[in-house]
């Protein structure tokens with residue numbers, strides 16, 4: 001690895017599916033481009049047991065990659081109890097920084113809602129046991145997700161990832177102690193409503209993510225997304241908050257380090 005861009009802004013991509021087959025041929029080059037763009041830390045996120053184990057393996061291979069272990073609501077119908085137990089065992093590994101992604105998806109509804117909810121609740125329990133935050137996927141399910149969290153006597157910290165509104169849900173999530181993270185969707189021409197939401201939230205509760213290989217920001221839209229492009233999301237946030245990019249980088253990176261208890265990059 002070459003030296004990072006240590007004088008420029010430093011970003012954290014808090015949500016990258018680095019184990020996706022679309023990265024299998026050039027992951028080294030992708031992470032090198034990320035470093036050159038100031039993205040010195042990446043959280044590799046699992047969506048089932050196999051991809052969670054892959055995320056953990058990547059965190060062992062690359063010092064600046066950390067792992068989140070979870071079963072996506074799309075996969076919730078095929079999950080077996082031993083899978084969840086295995087996630088719980090792996091959650092104690094030092095480079096595991098979160099449980100997830102987990103949550104509810106009433107848009108695609110690939111798992112029956114009661115099944116998805118049971119798996120989501122298992123993740124919340126595991127997160128409390130392991131003292132880790134949760135990365136929450138919530139699509140057209142904000143009320144249900146937030147109702148579940150609000151009903152818990154004790155709830156983990158976490159982030160509502162790839163947030164898509166509305167403002168009232170964001171405010172409620174903040175009240176429950178969650179952070180909100182934005183992807184390249186924030187840069188899309190038809191996302192004016194989402195930009196208005198992002199502009200009204202406290203910047204120190206916002207995280208940056210790519211959700212790569214999905215959701216590439218506007219200049220790269222339709223192509224494979226990668227961690228380097230998280231800087232584009234940061235530029236949009238900087239415009240919305242009328243702040244220099246370096247401030248957005250520092251504030252969002254500090255929040256990500258706090259939530260996921262990440263060390264400062266040494267590179």
Ligand SMILES: [Zn+2]
Nearest residue numbers: 015045101211
């Ligand atoms: Zn994701």
